Structure formats: structure tokens, C-alpha cells
Amino acid sequence: MIDRIQDSVEPAVMAGMNLAVIPGDEMNFRIETPVDLERLKLFINA
Numbered sequence: 001m002i003d004r005i006q007d008s009v010e011p012a013v014m015a016g017m018n019l020a021v022i023p024g025d026e027m028n029f030r031i032e033t034p035v036d037l038e039r040l041k042l043f044i045n046a
Contacts, residue, residue, distance in 0.1 A: 005011060012019060031037055 009019060027043070029036065031040055
């Protein structure tokens with residue numbers, strides 16, 4: 001069985017890098033899924 005990378009941070013973790021979570025602004029998000037698009041529409045119409 002081939003191992004697959006599950007998300008964008010996993011290569012850094014596999015390389016032994018130290019990581020930190022930094023709080024951000026909820027208005028700064030990417031549109032990658034239909035749910036994200038609906039969220040954008042809610043922000044526009046608010």
C-alpha cells in the first residue's frame with residue numbers, strides 16, 4: 001500500500017519541521033468547495 005499525503009502541512013511534519021497555528025481573519029478564506037462558495041455568497045449579501 002502506498003502512503004498518501006493527506007493535506008498541505010503533512011510534508012512539513014514528515015520532514016520534522018516545527019509548526020505553529022496562527023490565528024487569522026475569518027474573512028480571509030479560499031474558495032475551494034461548493035460550501036466555500038455558499039459562504040462567500042452569504043458574506044456578499046450580508
